[in-house]
Structure formats: C-alpha cells, structure tokens
Amino acid sequence: MRNVEFHNGNTMPQIGLGVFRVEDGEECKNAVKHAIVSGYRSIDTAMIYKNEKSVGEGIKEGMKEAGIDRSDLFITSKLWFDDFGRGNVEKAYDTSLENLDLDYLDLYLVHWPGTDEELMIQTWQEMEHLYNNERVENIGVSNFTIQHLERLLQRTDVKPVINQVEYHPYLVQNDLKLFLESRKIIMESWSPLMNAKVLNDETINEIASETGKSPAQVVIRWNIENGLVTIPKSVTPERIEENIDVFDFSLSDAQVNRINLLNRNERNGSDPATFNGKK
Numbered sequence: 001m002r003n004v005e006f007h008n009g010n011t012m013p014q015i016g017l018g019v020f021r022v023e024d025g026e027e028c029k030n031a032v033k034h035a036i037v038s039g040y041r042s043i044d045t046a047m048i049y050k051n052e053k054s055v056g057e058g059i060k061e062g063m064k065e066a067g068i069d070r071s072d073l074f075i076t077s078k079l080w081f082d083d084f085g086r087g088n089v090e091k092a093y094d095t096s097l098e099n100l101d102l103d104y105l106d107l108y109l110v111h112w113p114g115t116d117e118e119l120m121i122q123t124w125q126e127m128e129h130l131y132n133n134e135r136v137e138n139i140g141v142s143n144f145t146i147q148h149l150e151r152l153l154q155r156t157d158v159k160p161v162i163n164q165v166e167y168h169p170y171l172v173q174n175d176l177k178l179f180l181e182s183r184k185i186i187m188e189s190w191s192p193l194m195n196a197k198v199l200n201d202e203t204i205n206e207i208a209s210e211t212g213k214s215p216a217q218v219v220i221r222w223n224i225e226n227g228l229v230t231i232p233k234s235v236t237p238e239r240i241e242e243n244i245d246v247f248d249f250s251l252s253d254a255q256v257n258r259i260n261l262l263n264r265n266e267r268n269g270s271d272p273a274t275f276n277g278k279k
C-alpha cells in the first residue's frame with residue numbers, strides 16, 4: 001500500500017474502505033474485517049453513517065485475524081452539523097470514539113462547511129483544540145470549496161491536512177485540485193466510482209481492455225496517478241479485494257488525460273455551496 005504525506009509529516013494510506021450506506025451490523029462488520037484481512041489499512045466512516053459501532057467490531061476482528069496492531073491502521077470519522085459550534089465538538093468526538101471503541105482517531109473531518117461562516121470558523125477552532133491537545137492525530141475538512149478554504153485559512157491557525165470531496169471522472173474539480181496542491185493540502189476522493197455510474201463509461205472500458213484491469217481498477221488507479229487518497233465503498237468480498245489490487249500496473253499520461261477529459265462537472269451528491277444538512 002502506498003502512503004501520502006501530509007504537511008504535518010504524518011502519512012495516510014492512499015486507498016481506504018468507505019462505508020457510507022453500509023448497513024450497521026453484520027454487513028458493515030464483515031466488510032471492514034474483510035478489508036483489513038485483504039490488506040486495507042484505512043477505513044472511512046462518519047457519525048451520520050450510523051455504523052461506527054460495527055466498524056469498530058470489524059476493526060477488532062480484522063486486526064486479530066490479520067495479526068496487526070491499532071497503530072497499523074488509519075481510522076477516519078466525521079463531525080456532523082448537529083455537533084458544530086462551541087462546546088460540542090469534543091463531546092461528538094468522544095461519542096465517535098466510544099462507538100468505535102477506540103482511544104483516538106487518525107483523522108477527524110468537519111463533514112460539510114455548511115452555510116454559516118461564523119459557525120464553521122468556531123467549529124474549526126474546536127477541532128484545533130482537539131488537535132493541539134493531542135487527542136487526534138490529524139484534522140481535516142470535507143466538501144470545502146476554494147471559497148470555504150480561503151476563509152478558513154485566513155481566520156484560523158491549524159491548516160487542514162486533507163479535503164475530502166466528491167471526485168470521479170465526471171467531476172474532476174481541477175481548480176480545487178490546483179488550489180489544494182498549492183496549499184499542500186491532500187485531496188481525497190469520495191464516491192470515486194460515482195456509485196458505480198462511471199463503470200459503464202466507454203473510455204473507462206477501453207482503458208480497462210488496454211490494461212487488462214477492471215473498470216473500477218482503472219478509475220481507482222487514475223485517482224492514485226493524480227495523487228489523491230481514495231476510499232471506494234464495497235460490501236462484496238471480491239470487489240473489496242479488486243479495489244486495492246491496483247499496484248501492479250500504471251496508466252500512461254495519455255490514459256490519465258483521456259480520463260481527465262471525461263469531466264462534465266456532474267455531481268452525484270449535494271452541492272457544498274448550499275448544503276446545510278437538510279435534504
């Protein structure tokens with residue numbers, strides 16, 4: 001597994017397992033366990049996914065079967081809108097730790113910026129407090145646009161290590177990518193497969209034939225070539241294995257560019273400029 005390095009010197013595996021919409025209970029526990037046994041070292045959950053408890057169980061069973069320690073893993077969870085603001089963040093962090101049955105997270109993210117700048121800044125200051133008190137290894141953001149980041153960087157002290165955003169061949173967000181590169185903030189791709197929608201794309205399938213890999217592997221490798229962290233979700237054992245089996249081939253610059261050019265600025269999820277947690 002390849003790692004990326006954050007501006008603070010810490011590292012993160014470039015591929016992790018995402019568990020959004022994975023049912024709490026056996027399904028989630030088994031997916032996490034299978035991922036760890038298959039070589040995954042990073043798991044991405046969130047309080048709002050309501051499956052932190054089974055993620056924690058999967059981690060325990062996976063660690064035991066794989067013969068690894070907690071320090072070999074990189075666990076991410078996220079802070080939801082209900083817990084924004086002064087006096088709330090540390091409590092929410094403790095609840096996530098309790099659910100996961102862990103002592104610390106490797107990465108805690110503000111899940112969305114929301115539409116209230118003051119609240120977003122206050123929330124980040126609370127995140128800084130957690131980080132400065134060494135309760136969490138790294139803090140980052142999710143779904144932040146350039147405008148949100150500019151305000152955050154101007155008004156607060158600790159720079160996020162990562163910005164987790166929707167990113168797939170139909171939404172490449174090149175301006176945001178360049179902005180993050182210039183600030184040494186890692187870009188992380190959520191819905192890298194656009195919920196399997198890009199797997200039928202003609203160009204992706206052509207490149208899959210050219211490389212002898214599956215369409216999902218081509219898309220995940222394209223994330224790697226572009227320097228992103230990526231967290232494909234699957235509950236299917238064979239797909240979980242397939243999605244990290246991307247280190248025995250590479251894409252040429254021309255193949256990477258062909259995929260970059262598929263961009264349609266098409267979002268599968270909510271728009272970060274307006275989303276405030278309500279449908």
Ligand SMILES: NC(=O)c1ccc[n+]([C@@H]2O[C@H](COP(=O)([O-])OP(=O)(O)OC[C@H]3O[C@@H](n4cnc5c(N)ncnc54)[C@H](OP(=O)(O)O)[C@@H]3O)[C@@H](O)[C@H]2O)c1
Pocket residue numbers: 017018019020021044045111142143164165189190191192193194195196199214216217231232233234235236239240242243269
């Ligand atoms: N920060 C945020 O706001 C945010 C928002 C959305 C998602 N995320 C994170 O990003 C993760 C991934 O995004 P996502 O869950 O939306 O979607 P995704 O990873 O783009 O796609 C998942 C879908 O693709 C299928 N799939 C996975 N591997 C496959 C393969 N090799 N071949 C064919 N189909 C395959 C899965 O099916 P099966 O499971 O049935 O195998 C599932 O239906 C989430 O789980 C979550 O951790 C974050």
